[in-house]
Amino acid sequence: xxxxxxxxxxxxxxxxxxxxxxxxxxxxxxxxxxxxxxxxxxxxxxxxxxxxxxxxxxxxxxxxxxxxxxxxxxxxxxxxxxxxxxxxxxxxxxxxxxxxxxxxxxxxxxxxxxxxxxxxxxxxxxxxxxxxxxxxxxxxxxxxxxxxxxxxxxxxxxxxxxxxxxxxxxxxxxxxxxxxxxxxxxxxxxxxxxxxxxxxxxxxxxxxxxxxxxxxxxxxxxxxxxxxxxxxxxxxxxxxxxxxxxxxxxxxxxxxxxxxxxxxxxxxxxxxxxxxxxxxxxxxxxxxxxxxxxxxxxxxxxxxxxxxxxxxxxxxxxxxxxxxxxxxxxxxxxxxxxxxxxxxxxxxxxxxxxxxxxxxxxxxxxxxxxxxxxxxxx
Amino acid sequence: xxxxxxxxxxxxxxxxxxxxxxxxxxxxxxxxxxxxxxxxxxxxxxxxxxxxxxxxxxxxxxxxxxxxxxxxxxxxxxxxxxxxxxxxxxxxxxxxxxxxxxxxxxxxxxxxxxxxxxxxxxxxxxxxxxxxxxxxxxxxxxxxxxxxxxxxxxxxxxxxxxxxxxxxxxxxxxxxxxxxxxxxxxxxxxxxxxxxxxxxxxxxxxxxxxxxxxxxxxxxxxxxxxxxxxxxxxxxxxxxxxxxxxxxxxxxxxxxxxxxxxxxxxxxxxxxxxxxxxxxxxxxxxxxxxxxxxxxxxxxxxxxxxxxxxxxxxxxxxxxxxxxxxxxxxxxxxxxxxxxxxxxxxxxxxxxxxxxxxxxxxxxxxxxxxxxxxxxxx
Numbered sequence: 199x200x201x202x203x204x205x206x207x208x209x210x211x212x213x214x215x216x217x218x219x220x221x222x223x224x225x226x227x228x229x230x231x232x233x234x235x236x237x238x239x240x241x242x243x244x245x246x247x248x249x250x251x252x253x254x255x256x257x258x259x260x261x262x263x264x265x266x267x268x269x270x271x272x273x274x275x276x277x278x279x280x281x282x283x284x285x286x287x288x289x290x291x292x293x294x295x296x297x298x299x300x301x302x303x304x305x306x307x308x309x310x311x312x313x314x315x316x317x318x319x320x321x322x323x324x325x326x327x328x329x330x331x332x333x334x335x336x337x338x339x340x341x342x343x344x345x346x347x348x349x350x351x352x353x354x355x356x357x358x359x360x361x362x363x364x365x366x367x368x369x370x371x372x373x374x375x376x377x378x379x380x381x382x383x384x385x386x387x388x389x390x391x392x393x394x395x396x397x398x399x400x401x402x403x404x405x406x407x408x409x410x411x412x413x414x415x416x417x418x419x420x421x422x423x424x425x426x427x428x429x430x431x432x433x434x435x436x437x438x439x440x441x442x443x444x445x446x447x448x449x450x451x452x453x454x455x456x457x458x459x460x461x462x463x464x465x466x467x468x469x470x471x472x473x474x475x476x477x478x479x480x481x482x483x484x485x486x487x488x489x490x491x492x493x494x495x496x497x498x499x500x501x502x503x504x505x506x507x508x509x510x511x512x513x514x515x516x517x518x519x520x521x522x523x524x525x526x527x528x529x530x531x532x533x534x535x536x537x538x539x540x541x542x543x544x545x546x547x548x549x550x551x552x553x554x555x556x557x558x559x560x561x562x563x564x565x566x567x568x569x570x571x572x573x574x575x576x
Numbered sequence: 577x578x579x580x581x582x583x584x585x586x587x588x589x590x591x592x593x594x595x596x597x598x599x600x601x602x603x604x605x606x607x608x609x610x611x612x613x614x615x616x617x618x619x620x621x622x623x624x625x626x627x628x629x630x631x632x633x634x635x636x637x638x639x640x641x642x643x644x645x646x647x648x649x650x651x652x653x654x655x656x657x658x659x660x661x662x663x664x665x666x667x668x669x670x671x672x673x674x675x676x677x678x679x680x681x682x683x684x685x686x687x688x689x690x691x692x693x694x695x696x697x698x699x700x701x702x703x704x705x706x707x708x709x710x711x712x713x714x715x716x717x718x719x720x721x722x723x724x725x726x727x728x729x730x731x732x733x734x735x736x737x738x739x740x741x742x743x744x745x746x747x748x749x750x751x752x753x754x755x756x757x758x759x760x761x762x763x764x765x766x767x768x769x770x771x772x773x774x775x776x777x778x779x780x781x782x783x784x785x786x787x788x789x790x791x792x793x794x795x796x797x798x799x800x801x802x803x804x805x806x807x808x809x810x811x812x813x814x815x816x817x818x819x820x821x822x823x824x825x826x827x828x829x830x831x832x833x834x835x836x837x838x839x840x841x842x843x844x845x846x847x848x849x850x851x852x853x854x855x856x857x858x859x860x861x862x863x864x865x866x867x868x869x870x871x872x873x874x875x876x877x878x879x880x881x882x883x884x885x886x887x888x889x890x891x892x893x894x895x896x897x898x899x900x901x902x903x904x905x906x907x908x909x910x911x912x913x914x915x916x917x918x919x920x921x922x923x924x925x926x927x928x929x930x931x932x933x934x935x936x937x938x939x940x941x942x943x944x945x946x947x948x949x950x951x952x953x954x
Binding site: 227241242243244245246286287288289290291292294295296297298299301304305306309310311321322323324326327328329330331332333334343345352355414415416417418420421423424450 | 670794799
């Protein structure tokens with residue numbers, strides 16, 4: 199009987215390898231050492247050259263450790279989420295031994311997390327977790343159904359409290375999944391709430407591309423290749439349709455009606471959206487976060503959405519926002535846009551928080567800005 | 577001014593390539609032709625040999641179309657979701673031009689959909705979509721918090737109707753995301769509901785591995801490599817803790833208390849779970865679906881969960897289930913298990929629906945079984 203069981207197990211194990219190819223254990227997923235060094239290994243027996251492309255760094259040659267495995271150990275890396283891929287004889291390839299991948303527009307890459315400091319907020323910790331939903335809503339203004347991602351904090355379902363809500367907007371090339379995937383928004387919120395550094399809140403992540411209903415692959419267009427180029431973007435239409443999103447959230451979630459419990463923030467194009475949505479609805483948002491925000495109107499500068507920014511900001515700042523937070527990296531190509539906006543704010547003596555970081559237009563900054571903003575917004 | 581705008585655009589476009597590497601358009605994602613043929617193309621200039629690994633088929637050599645691009649056009653393929661990868665000089669690699677990937681245990685692969693027939697149910701169509709949530713709940717029995725995926729049908733939020741609920745269980749090596757990702761459960765439900773072939777229903781997809789709280793990467797263990805090998809599995813503990821899941825769903829969703837509006841189904845290990853959970857709770861489920869189900873107790877045959885199956889089934893069938901549905905492929909290694917179960921049912925003259933398909937222990941069968949089951953369960 200025991201033998202039969204063993205045979206049954208063997209049969210199962212063998213057949214299951216049909217579900218999943220037998221795993222190559224000679225290479226292995228990257229090993230993150232305690233001191234922050236990371237050992238990358240790739241099995242590529244017939245390769246002549248293997249490079250490691252780690253984040254935005256230059257590609258580095260790996261060393262052939264034996265007949266088949268190529269290896270590279272980095273110096274100690276700063277705690278951070280790092281994307282990487284390999285380049286084998288000129289071919290970009292993912293790591294077969296690491297199932298953790300994320301998409302940036304039309305590029306899928308592996309990632310690892312070097313723990314410690316700020317990066318500990320990006321890790322899943324042993325704390326209560328909020329729920330994450332992909333939710334369809336009606337947009338009467340855009341005459342279509344659209345999808346948003348929604349984070350509800352731990353305990354949300356149990357209580358009937360009225361929660362603060364943050365509308366968190368993605369950048370050009372992104373969609374409603376970007377802040378969850380690359381932004382680690384759910385992990386950051388879980389961890390800050392657990393540490394008592396942020397109040398439990400709902401985070402609403404809509405899709406800011408008015409010409410798509412949802413992220414690529416989740417629409418009737420099928421498995422299309424995602425693109426930066428949208429037929430319609432930054433022309434005022436997303437800002438004008440934003441009331442549909444607020445209406446839906448107000449009707450379907452336990453959210454506070456108090457302006458000080460309503461915030462909006464976004465990165466790049468999402469910062470542009472946050473700037474103009476909040477300026478055009480001066481009584482709606484108590485806190486505003488502009489992360490590497492575009493400022494200059496792009497495709498439809500004559501739109502009522504974009505006209506008279508300074509006089510709109512005047513009304514908004516007369517209402518005394520709880521927080522007006524601007525973050526940008528020293529090397530960001532949108533620095534001049536942000537200087538222009540800050541000049542307007544400065545010359546009117548309107549109070550805002552300015553956070554200048556290292557680096558440029560990149561997710562490591564935006565994750566960090568979100569971590570800062572969540573602690574101050576409510 | 578116009579020139580400035582153009583310059584700003586150029587600067588933006590160039591800098592944005594920092595967010596995303598410039599896309600190689602010389603290869604390109606697979607092209608699915610109208611007749612079902614598919615052209616695969618991979619840019620691999622320095623490769624000596626490139627193979628296409630399509631689903632479970634043998635690897636096929638691709639042809640060097642020019643200096644850098646390798647090409648293969650298949651014969652007309654049956655409508656289906658197909659996974660694939662390339663093998664370049666012995667190295668398994670994903671398609672850099674196709675962002676659509678899915679994980680099967682510890683293997684990430686690209687996929688395409690050849691439309692038509694049953695596969696049209698797996699595509700996102702222009703129909704109302706349900707919402708999908710990842711939801712944490714308390715399991716007092718297992719003394720931990722755990723995660724489930726929940727599909728709610730279009731219109732769920734608006735009404736206060738009481739919906740039928742299907743508990744849909746994954747197989748060994750899977751987790752709460754498997755039915756959504758590989759099973760296309762949300763697309764299948766959306767499409768069948770839109771066609772009037774299935775009643776709007778809630779689908780609850782719990783995690784059947786009692787030694788993990790949630791899918792790999794979503795727990796404090798971090799970015800671990802997923803595995804088939806669980807410390808604890810098929811030992812009765814998941815079945816015993818299932819009441820926690822029903823309790824949570826009953827409390828938090830608009831579900832009917834009518835037994836005929838409650839179904840349970842699962843694939844492989846999930847079929848095993850569905851078999852024993854429903855047999856041990858004979859008054860709970862009106863419909864039961866066993867997809868390539870394991871039947872023979874594995875790790876703890878003496879458990880009260882697994883003892884006296886026949887007398888438990890007797891009580892269950894005395895209650896006249898609306899549907900007892902068994903599906904399995906001709907080549908499935910669990911065929912003998914299923915024959916054993918059917919012998920019990922046959923000799924007692926208990927009514928069940930038997931669906932024997934081509935193929936073996938594979939997702940193309942399970943997607944199809946789900947499509948059948950949803951039309952009959954409620």
